[in-house]
Every structure is written in structure tokens, then in C-alpha cells.
Amino acid sequence: MDRRIENKDRRIENMIRTVSAGQPLYPAMLQDIRDHPKTLYYIGREELLKERCVSVVGSRTTTNYGRNTARAIAGALAERGIAVVSGMASGIDSCAHRGALEAGGGTIAVLGTGVDICYPRENAQLKEAIQSRGLILSEYPPGTPAARYHFPQRNRIISGMSELTIVVQARLRSGALITAELAADQGRDVLAVPGNIDSQYNIGTNQLIREGVQAVTSVNDVLEYLGLPRAGQRPMPSLSESEAQIYRLLAEGGEMSPDELCLRLSRQPRYLLPILSSLELKGIITSAAGKFFLAKR
Amino acid sequence: MLMKIQTASLTGVEGYPVTVETDLRRGMPDFSVVGLADTTIRESCKRLRPAIMNSGYSFPNERITVNLVPADRPKEGSHFDLPIALSIIFLMEGIVPPGDTAFLGEVSLDGTVNPVQGALPLAISLRAAGIRSIILPAENAEEAGILRDVRILPVKTIRQAVDHISGSRPVPAFRGGQGQAPEAYDVDYSQVIGQESAKRAMMIAAAGNHGMLMMGGPGCGKTMLARRLPTILPPLSYEERLEIMGIYSVAGLLGPGMPVIKGRPFRSPHQSITMAGLVGGGARAKPGELSLAHRGVLFLDELGEFDSRVIDALRQPVEEGLVRIMRRQEEVIFPARVMVVVASNPCKCGYLWDEKRICTCTGGQLASHRRRLAGPFSDRIDMHIKILPVAEKEIFAPGEGRKPVSSEDMRRQVCLAMQRQEDRYRGSRYRSNGGLDETGIRRFCVLDEPCRKKMKEAFSGMDLTMRGYHKVLKIAMTIADLEGKDGIEPDHLSEALMYRFSEEDIGKRRS
Numbered sequence: 055m056d057r058r059i060e061n062k063d064r065r066i067e068n069m070i071r072t073v074s075a076g077q078p079l080y081p082a083m084l085q086d087i088r089d090h091p092k093t094l095y096y097i098g099r100e101e102l103l104k105e106r107c108v109s110v111v112g113s114r115t116t117t118n119y120g121r122n123t124a125r126a127i128a129g130a131l132a133e134r135g136i137a138v139v140s141g142m143a144s145g146i147d148s149c150a151h152r153g154a155l156e157a158g159g160g161t162i163a164v165l166g167t168g169v170d171i172c173y174p175r176e177n178a179q180l181k182e183a184i185q186s187r188g189l190i191l192s193e194y195p196p197g198t199p200a201a202r203y204h205f206p207q208r209n210r211i212i213s214g215m216s217e218l219t220i221v222v223q224a225r226l227r228s229g230a231l232i233t234a235e236l237a238a239d240q241g242r243d244v245l246a247v248p249g250n251i252d253s254q255y256n257i258g259t260n261q262l263i264r265e266g267v268q269a270v271t272s273v274n275d276v277l278e279y280l281g282l283p284r285a286g287q288r289p290m291p292s293l294s295e296s297e298a299q300i301y302r303l304l305a306e307g308g309e310m311s312p313d314e315l316c317l318r319l320s321r322q323p324r325y326l327l328p329i330l331s332s333l334e335l336k337g338i339i340t341s342a343a344g345k346f347f348l349a350k351r
Numbered sequence: 352m353l354m355k356i357q358t359a360s361l362t363g364v365e366g367y368p369v370t371v372e373t374d375l376r377r378g379m380p381d382f383s384v385v386g387l388a389d390t391t392i393r394e395s396c397k398r399l400r401p402a403i404m405n406s407g408y409s410f411p412n413e414r415i416t417v418n419l420v421p422a423d424r425p426k427e428g429s430h431f432d433l434p435i436a437l438s439i440i441f442l443m444e445g446i447v448p449p450g451d452t453a454f455l456g457e458v459s460l461d462g463t464v465n466p467v468q469g470a471l472p473l474a475i476s477l478r479a480a481g482i483r484s485i486i487l488p489a490e491n492a493e494e495a496g497i498l499r500d501v502r503i504l505p506v507k508t509i510r511q512a513v514d515h516i517s518g519s520r521p522v523p524a525f526r527g528g529q530g531q532a533p534e535a536y537d538v539d540y541s542q543v544i545g546q547e548s549a550k551r552a553m554m555i556a557a558a559g560n561h562g563m564l565m566m567g568g569p570g571c572g573k574t575m576l577a578r579r580l581p582t583i584l585p586p587l588s589y590e591e592r593l594e595i596m597g598i599y600s601v602a603g604l605l606g607p608g609m610p611v612i613k614g615r616p617f618r619s620p621h622q623s624i625t626m627a628g629l630v631g632g633g634a635r636a637k638p639g640e641l642s643l644a645h646r647g648v649l650f651l652d653e654l655g656e657f658d659s660r661v662i663d664a665l666r667q668p669v670e671e672g673l674v675r676i677m678r679r680q681e682e683v684i685f686p687a688r689v690m691v692v693v694a695s696n697p698c699k700c701g702y703l704w705d706e707k708r709i710c711t712c713t714g715g716q717l718a719s720h721r722r723r724l725a726g727p728f729s730d731r732i733d734m735h736i737k738i739l740p741v742a743e744k745e746i747f748a749p750g751e752g753r754k755p756v757s758s759e760d761m762r763r764q765v766c767l768a769m770q771r772q773e774d775r776y777r778g779s780r781y782r783s784n785g786g787l788d789e790t791g792i793r794r795f796c797v798l799d800e801p802c803r804k805k806m807k808e809a810f811s812g813m814d815l816t817m818r819g820y821h822k823v824l825k826i827a828m829t830i831a832d833l834e835g836k837d838g839i840e841p842d843h844l845s846e847a848l849m850y851r852f853s854e855e856d857i858g859k860r861r862s
Contacts (some may be wrong), residue, residue, distance in 0.1 A: 174714060176714055225709070254708065255709065311742075313739070313742070323550075327846040329839075331845035335805075335809060335845070335848070337812070343703070344704065344737030346738070
């Protein structure tokens with residue numbers, strides 16, 4: 055048992071590389087900020103250090119809306135060759151990484167611990183995936199455990215590497231707001247995704263918008279802002295009459311429960327449930343917490 | 352001088368006839384009871400002497416031996432008082448009781464007859480043994496009155512019983528109790544506003560006898576939905592009502608407040624319940640909540656708050672439909688054919704699914720909540736459904752263009768689906784779709800080519816496990832039965848696939 059842990063440690067140790075300020079591989083944008091780290095430790099595809107970077111950040115506690123938006127934005131960016139930077143925290147950060155990886159693009163996780171440590175632990179699988187298909191980055195030497203004050207510190211790297219920081223969903227006192235502030239101080243652009251004003255999950259982002267940060271009204275807004283080609287209209291999958299009806303309702307109304315859909319269509323659940331299920335199986339809609347919404351593809 | 356009269360005794364909820372043999376003989380005055388009688392019965396020696404004398408009869412100054420036949424089965428209960436007392440009086444007065452009359456009852460020192468527990472199952476066993484008339488305490492007449500072909504003769508005092516047998520003043524037979532009253536519930540599904548898809552799920556669960564796990568935030572109507580489940584199960588048959596009332600009688604729950612059972616039981620035990628309280632047991636084996644829910648619904652609210660060992664003890668009894676308790680010399684069996692419904696919040700604080708309020712659970716708390724719901728018992732629950740709060744619109748404009756489905760409509764459909772299952776499973780060891788095991792699923796839930804294709808997609812797209820796959824087939828079979836179809840169709844599978852939780856629903860992937 056002991057030997058296995060040792061072996062694993064050595065395996066990770068062997069993968070860790072370093073880059074110092076001033077070396078050609080050191081991210082150029084990061085070099086511009088005043089308190090840039092002297093040394094960066096990293097695991098993964100080093101060519102991502104030279105890519106255009108956009109950070110997608112947000113709270114750890116989230117709603118479906120936040121999670122799906124983070125995924126969609128990160129996916130659209132990654133598809134166009136932008137490296138999506140985030141902090142690998144649970145919630146929005148993890149969704150951003152997943153979105154980028156699912157789109158087959160690159161993503162950079164900037165950690166507040168050593169690069170050999172997985173925090174939070176439940177993200178072990180995600181970290182493996184980022185190690186092999188993206189980049190794990192930290193200013194802390196390997197073996198550094200998580201500490202409270204590391205995380206706001208590393209946020210300056212997230213915003214510093216990126217030409218643009220997008221805050222997807224933030225509560226009132228979220229670390230993502232610190233990142234947004236840092237980005238502004240560093241002279242970088244910030245966008246925020248507006249949310250339901252009744253919901254506590256969106257107070258932080260809505261406040262940013264009130265203070266003058268530009269709002270993201272669609273994924274295309276982000277692409278346009280960066281001068282990237284807009285998403286083309288995807289061909290609608292062939293749907294039956296009743297499937298198309300439900301598709302349109304969800305496209306208009308956002309997320310809905312089966313009961314709401316029944317009410318709108320004046321239909322019985324026995325008619326609606328099989329259709330919802332087959333739409334879900336086709337990947338056109340998804341569900342969470344009992345509600346259905348269009349899958350972001 | 353020897354006297355034999357009939358009474359009965361109980362093992363669990365099953366009665367068996369017992370003959371009380373009483374012998375009076377010259378010798379040192381003594382009173383002994385033999386035949387594996389428990390303390391209550393042996394104490395009757397002390398009670399009966401004053402009771403008989405206060406009733407105005409003389410007590411023999413002789414050697415009294417009472418034997419309870421069969422002598423090798425343990426007997427308990429205070430209902431042996433009356434038969435023993437009467438046998439002594441009959442001997443003294445020279446009365447010969449008719450052979451087709453039996454006696455039950457506890458006596459007080461003043462000669463009044465007190466009610467007993469288990470009067471109904473005792474009476475049922477006597478009826479089966481060919482007894483035509485039963486003399487029992489007046490307070491028990493209502494419950495025993497549900498028996499149709501036995502004369503129930505309620506008495507209040509020992510003297511009344513003696514006068515009846517001697518013929519000097521016959522007791523009128525008990526007639527027209529509430530036992531014959533039609534089934535009635537004070538709740539109905541039409542009282543539930545919205546939640547139409549949840550009602551649909553309840554109907555499927557009821558029709559196929561599938562266990563059900565409801566998840567939803569606080570106050571969204573889980574208990575309300577569960578409480579109405581008995582109203583859509585098929586009407587109680589006479590035999591079923593006898594079974595249920597027998598259990599309640601043994602548990603001592605029938606009395607002046609509730610003399611008869613009006614409908615299928617709904618039991619909702621508290622989270623603090625012990626193993627003996629839930630499955631039954633104790634020093635004098637009593638039916639637990641599980642048996643009290645026999646032929647009805649056992650509802651466990653906040654499943655995560657129950658002791659997990661108590662919950663897992665439910666697994667085997669629920670699968671077998673009965674509880675076995677080993678006691679001193681015999682096995683006591685309580686029936687337990689229940690429909691199990693459990694409810695839980697999506698997380699510890701309850702707001703995981705709430706878009707407006709913040710869920711304050713940590714990752715560790717979510718994981719522990721999930722573990723609590725994933726025991727061997729809950730793993731075997733077929734249907735997992737999500738209950739959402741009713742939309743404001745439906746609360747304030749109810750019935751706009753639609754009438755809420757009523758229990759009567761739902762019950763009609765459930766009955767038809769059950770009829771189809773009965774026809775299909777006749778001659779096999781299965782009774783309902785919910786009770787199918789792997790062999791049964793392979794034999795009865797046959798998939799045609801389009802269905803197989805659908806399940807193949809589902810298997811890869813929804814990461815189903817083998818057990819999950821079987822659950823879907825069983826539910827689909829019930830949906831087919833509800834729709835009046837002979838085989839499973841792709842649409843039935845599609846709907847069945849809705850009754851499960853994704854990892855996101857239980858907070859496994861908050862990100």
C-alpha cells in the first residue's frame with residue numbers, strides 16, 4: 055500500500071515542470087501585472103500557456119442555470135481555440151473546465167495548492183482529465199496544502215492570464231467577485247451573466263452589472279466581444295410534431311417542470327412523460343432537480 | 352366431576368381452539384392451572400374466587416385442576432378468565448353448556464366481564480373450528496360482529512353468561528355492527544392541486560405494487576400525496592378486512608374509539624421508532640408498524656433520519672410479505688403485505704433543488720445524505736420520483752380548464768391494471784409487477800425489437816445499472832397494464848425511464 059502511494063507521488067512529481075518570469079514560455083499577459091509570481095509550477099500541455107486565455111469564474115454553490123451557462127460559454131470559447139481559465143473549485147469553476155474539455159478544447163486550472171494536490175477532493179477525476187488534456191498551474195511549490203488565504207491570492211493569476219474575465223454566477227460575497235475586481239485593477243475586461251433578481255444565487259453578478267460591468271445576454275455576446283466567429287444555427291434535429299411543440303415551449307420559457315408543461319399544453323402526464331424522456335435520450339433536453347430545459351449543445 | 356368448555360388462544364395473529372378442562376375433586380382445597388399457561392392465566396386463580404362469589408355463586412371448597420388443551424403450546428392472555436370461571440360455576444350448578452358455544456373474556460373481582468385483546472382472531476379461529484355461538488365481552492362485540500356466520504353474544508357480567516346458558520335469560524345476539532359499513536376515507540386525490548405527474552406516478556406505483564421514494568423540498572406535498580395512496584388501492588375485500596382487523600385487534604388498537612377498520616391502513620411511524628416497533632416483537636410478540644400497515648401503505652417520512660439498521664431490517668419482511676419472529680418455543684408470523692412509500696428531502700437542509708434559496712449543505716453533508724438513502728432496503732425501491740412545489744399559477748387559478756384527477760378515477764385504472772396482472776401471473780409464484788425477480792422479468796417483461804433498441808440507447812446514455820434496468824422493465828410493464836396493452840411498448844419504457852434520479856438530482860455532481 056505504502057509503496058503504491060510512493061509510486062504515485064513519484065509519477066506526479068515527474069510530471070511537474072516549472073517556468074520562471076522572463077522565460078519565453080511564461081504567459082505574456084501575466085508578466086504585465088505588477089505582482090506576477092516569479093515561478094509557476096505546472097502539469098499538462100505547456101503550449102496552452104501561449105494561448106489566448108479567457109477566465110470563466112463563479113460561486114461554488116450554484117443553480118442549474120449557472121452550471122449550464124458556464125458550460126455553454128466555456129464550450130463555445132474552447133471550440134474556437136481559446137483556453138478557458140478557472141480555479142477548479144466546485145460549482146461554476148468545475149463546470150467551466152468540464153465545458154471546455156467536452157468541447158475538445160484546452161483549459162487551465164489555477165490552483166491555490168501545490169499542483170500535486172487535489173482540492174476539493176471530489177474533483178479528482180476532473181483534475182486527471184485536466185492534467186492530460188489541459189493544464190494545471192500554481193505558484194505554490196508542490197506539496198503546499200490548501201490554506202484560506204491562498205485562494206484570493208491565486209485569483210490574481212486567473213484574471214492576470216486572461217484578457218477577459220466572465221463572472222457567471224456569484225453570491226453576495228463570492229471569491230469570484232474578488233477575481234472580477236482584480237481583473238479591473240489589472241486593466242482587464244470583465245463581463246457578468248445576469249440572473250433572476252429573486253434568487254440569492256445571482257446577487258453578486260447582478261450587482262456587478264449595476265456597477266457598470268457589461269452584461270452577457272447570450273453566448274454570442276461573449277464571442278462577439280472577443281471578435282470570434284458567432285455560433286452558426288445548428289441544424290434542428292428532426293423532431294415529431296409533439297416533440298417540436300415541447301422544444302418550442304422550453305426554448306421560450308427556459309426551465310419547466312412536467313406539470314407546467316402539461317398545463318401549457320393541456321395534456322395529461324401520460325402523454326407528455328414519454329416524449330420528455332425520449333427527447334432527453336436524444337440529448338435535446340436535459341433535466342435536473344425535476345425540471346427540464348434545453349440541452350446546451 | 353369434569354367439565355370441558357371451548358375457548359381459543361393466539362400465536363401472533365393466528366388463533367387456535369383451546370379446550371378448558373376443569374376437574375373438581377375432594378381433597379385439600381387448591382386451585383392450579385396447567386397447560387403452559389402464562390402468569391396472567393395462573394393469576395386467575397386469585398381473581399376468580401372473589402369474582403365468582405361476588406356474582407352470587409358458591410366457590411367449591413375442593414381441589415380444582417384446570418388443564419388447557421393442547422397442553423404443549425404456550426398460552427397467554429386474560430381472556431381465559433371467563434371460560435375457567437364458567438366451567439367452575441357450571442360444575443357447581445350442574446349446567447351443561449352446548450358444545451357449539453365458546454367463551455372469551457376477562458373478569459373483575461365484582462363479576463363484570465372486561466374487554467380483551469385479539470377478540471377477532473380468536474373468534475375467527477373458533478368459527479373455523481365449527482363453533483356457532485361465542486360469548487364475549489360487550490366491548491368486543493363490535494369488532495367480532497364483522498363475522499357473518501357466527502352468533503356473537505355480548506355479556507357484561509358473569510351472571511349474564513350463566514343465565515344465557517341455563518336458559519333462564521338468553522342474551523340477544525349482536526346485530527348490525529359498523530363492521531358491515533362500506534369502505535370510507537376522509538381524503539381524496541382531488542384535494543391535491545397540481546402535482547398531476549406525481550399523481551400519475553402514485554397510480555403506477557399502486558397498480559404494480561412498486562415501492563416508491565419521493566424526493567422534494569420541505570412543504571411540497573410529499574406527505575399529502577402518500578396519505579391518499581390507500582384511496583386508489585382496490586376496494587377492501589371481506590377477507591382482507593378480517594385480516595387487517597385481526598392484526599389491530601391483537602395490537603389492542605380496536606376499542607370504543609375505533610371499533611372497526613374503515614379502509615386500508617396508512618401508517619406513518621416516527622423516525623425514532625425501534626426495530627421491535629417497526630417490524631414487531633417484544634416480550635409478548637406484538638405486531639409492529641409494518642404489520643399494522645398490512646394490505647395498506649407504510650410511509651416512512653424523512654428516510655434519512657431513521658436508524659439505518661431498523662430500515663434494513665424491513666427488507667426481507669417486505670419482500671416475503673410477512674414477519675417471522677422466533678419466540679420461546681414457536682415461530683410467530685405476522686402478515687406484512689404492504690406498499691412501501693418513503694420520502695426524503697433532496698439534501699440535509701432541503702434546499703438543494705431550490706432556485707431561490709441557498710442550499711447550505713457541504714459536500715460532505717450531501718455525500719452522507721446520499722449514503723443514508725442508498726442502503727440495501729432503499730436500493731430495492733423501484734420508483735424514484737421528484738416532487739416539485741406547486742406553481743403559484745395553479746394555486747391561485749386552480750382547475751383552469753382542467754379538473755384535478757380524483758381518487759375514484761385513479762382507482763378504476765389501478766383495478767384494471769391489477770386485473771391484468773392477476774390474469775398474467777395466475778399459476779406462477781408472482782402476484783404483481785413490483786414483485787418480479789430476475790427470472791420473472793426475463794419471462795414476462797419481453798421486449799420487441801424497437802423496445803430493445805430503446806433500452807440499448809438508455810443503457811449507454813443514462814448509465815443504467817443492471818438493477819436500474821430491471822426496475823425500468825418492471826415499471827414499464829405496469830404502465831403497459833395501465834394502458835391496457837399486452838406487451839411493453841417503447842413509450843412505456845420512455846416513461847419508466849423518468850422514474851429515476853440522475854446523479855445531479857442527488858447533488859452528486861453539484862458542478
